[in-house]
Amino acid sequence: MEEQIIGWIYEAAEKVKAGLGEALKVDQKSGRTDLVTNVDKAVQEFIVNKINVFDPDAKILGEENGQDQTRIDKGRVFVIDPIDGTLNFVMQQENFCIMIAVYEEGIGQLGFIYDVMRDELLWGGPRVGKVFYNREELAIPENKYLNQGLMGMNAGLYREDRYHAQAIAKESMGIRVLGCAGLDFIAILKGTQIGYMSLLSPWDYAAGTIMMKQLGMTFQGAHGQPLAFNTREFFIGGTCATMAQIQAFDQ
Amino acid sequence: MEEQIIGWIYEAAEKVKAGLGEALKVDQKSGRTDLVTNVDKAVQEFIVNKINVFDPDAKILGEENGQDQTRIDKGRVFVIDPIDGTLNFVMQQENFCIMIAVYEEGIGQLGFIYDVMRDELLWGGPRVGKVFYNREELAIPENKYLNQGLMGMNAGLYREDRYHAQAIAKESMGIRVLGCAGLDFIAILKGTQIGYMSLLSPWDYAAGTIMMKQLGMTFQGAHGQPLAFNTREFFIGGTCATMAQIQAFDQ
Numbered sequence: 001m002e003e004q005i006i007g008w009i010y011e012a013a014e015k016v017k018a019g020l021g022e023a024l025k026v027d028q029k030s031g032r033t034d035l036v037t038n039v040d041k042a043v044q045e046f047i048v049n050k051i052n053v054f055d056p057d058a059k060i061l062g063e064e065n066g067q068d069q070t071r072i073d074k075g076r077v078f079v080i081d082p083i084d085g086t087l088n089f090v091m092q093q094e095n096f097c098i099m100i101a102v103y104e105e106g107i108g109q110l111g112f113i114y115d116v117m118r119d120e121l122l123w124g125g126p127r128v129g130k131v132f133y134n135r136e137e138l139a140i141p142e143n144k145y146l147n148q149g150l151m152g153m154n155a156g157l158y159r160e161d162r163y164h165a166q167a168i169a170k171e172s173m174g175i176r177v178l179g180c181a182g183l184d185f186i187a188i189l190k191g192t193q194i195g196y197m198s199l200l201s202p203w204d205y206a207a208g209t210i211m212m213k214q215l216g217m218t219f220q221g222a223h224g225q226p227l228a229f230n231t232r233e234f235f236i237g238g239t240c241a242t243m244a245q246i247q248a249f250d251q
Numbered sequence: 252m253e254e255q256i257i258g259w260i261y262e263a264a265e266k267v268k269a270g271l272g273e274a275l276k277v278d279q280k281s282g283r284t285d286l287v288t289n290v291d292k293a294v295q296e297f298i299v300n301k302i303n304v305f306d307p308d309a310k311i312l313g314e315e316n317g318q319d320q321t322r323i324d325k326g327r328v329f330v331i332d333p334i335d336g337t338l339n340f341v342m343q344q345e346n347f348c349i350m351i352a353v354y355e356e357g358i359g360q361l362g363f364i365y366d367v368m369r370d371e372l373l374w375g376g377p378r379v380g381k382v383f384y385n386r387e388e389l390a391i392p393e394n395k396y397l398n399q400g401l402m403g404m405n406a407g408l409y410r411e412d413r414y415h416a417q418a419i420a421k422e423s424m425g426i427r428v429l430g431c432a433g434l435d436f437i438a439i440l441k442g443t444q445i446g447y448m449s450l451l452s453p454w455d456y457a458a459g460t461i462m463m464k465q466l467g468m469t470f471q472g473a474h475g476q477p478l479a480f481n482t483r484e485f486f487i488g489g490t491c492a493t494m495a496q497i498q499a500f501d502q
Contacts, residue, residue: 087424091444092444118369150343158410159409159420169406173283173284173342174284176428176429177404178427179401187343192345193342
């Protein structure tokens with residue numbers, strides 16, 4: 001299955017790059033900085049069609065095209081974010097990702113995050129027993145403490161100091177705001193960030209968390225709750241050492 | 252002169268990449284997140300040696316090796332930041348730049364910013380009458396308003412809401428925190444950010460401002476003052492339309 005999905009992602013990426021050369025049709029969703037383009041919709045449709053041929057019984061949870069209410073706990077579910085970081089895609093024509101995850105009976109089996117313009121594909125999970133950077137097996141990142149690394153953060157959480165954001169930032173080596181969850185997960189998996197906190201929807205964290213778990217890292221929702229996978233919610237994850245320190249802020 | 256400098260930068264970049272494969276010697280400067288490595292020092296020394304052979308009369312203003320007090324207003328001065336974004340360099344092994352600028356009698360003539368790991372060299376200024384992306388002439392970016400683009404920002408200024416940072420952020424399409432001034436200047440020059448505000452030293456902004464001016468963009472210090480070029484100071488710059496709006500916040 002993983003080779004098929006990788007093929008879909010590379011094919012989708014070619015469509016995205018072709019789309020960058022043409023005039024984008026940009027619409028607002030919840031507000032003026034929450035955007036969707038014709039490319040987001042076309043890429044989701046392309047991947048959905050591939051899935052329907054590959055496994056007609058599978059269900060789909062996706063950001064676009066009204067497929068955002070599927071539950072992941074029964075059968076095989078593909079979770080799709082056709083373009084994660086749409087604002088970057090529109091403004092920068094870089095710094096965005098294609099993400100796909102496969103859940104079976106609620107258990108994450110495979111995650112894929114592709115930074116299209118940098119040609120960096122992170123993929124793996126229990127089904128293959130590893131995580132890969134392109135075709136190379138990724139080493140388990142060093143289990144760094146909060147004061148040993150950079151923390152990815154959502155700007156609003158940081159400004160409003162929600163969930164101890166400013167205390168966490170101060171204890172870390174610094175924060176980065178990238179505007180694309182996929183890039184933060186890539187950094188965590190490569191070991192170039194120790195963690196990430198943001199407000200995320202299931203398609204934002206579905207792939208990244210499968211690979212984090214595979215590499216021995218942890219994540220949670222607000223106040224240590226499991227992630228709900230049915231709404232936009234607080235997410236925090238990172239190395240075990242960092243997460244243990246972050247949990248202590250809440251006590 | 253520009254071809255020699257490009258040659259030094261590419262040669263320095265090879266040394267940096269070689270240095271990434273070895274154990275870095277990391278020291279703290281003003282605090283635990285203000286770092287310098289053996290590579291920063293070696294690269295500055297390498298470039299200084301090249302300059303001394305090329306033009307023995309030129310003066311040097313550089314971040315490392317005690318060369319940080321030179322004034323730029325007399326004769327020819329090379330301004331060097333051997334590794335801009337040292338924290339990223341240490342933590343991420345990417346997202347850092349080599350920067351060089353040439354000033355003559357206080358006037359910026361040439362600027363160079365090289366994103367080593369992405370192989371993106373932005374260079375140009377009055378001496379060549381253009382700005383280049385690698386070997387391709389860069390178009391003048393669209394003169395976007397604040398509400399049409401992303402704003403690069405220093406996390407501390409944003410958190411403390413200094414210089415109207417939060418109002419500026421709110422009016423923009425969003426902020427990005429990259430931890431490397433060179434990357435913010437590259438984004439502005441490519442037109443993928445509308446502006447940038449931070450606390451910067453002369454070697455952080457010397458090259459970027461030469462190229463911004465060449466492309467018809469503006470910048471200033473606190474409350475509209477010119478940049479002093481002799482200390483770490485508030486910097487803000489961007490497209491003319493954005494800067495006109497930002498100046499209005501101060502009135």
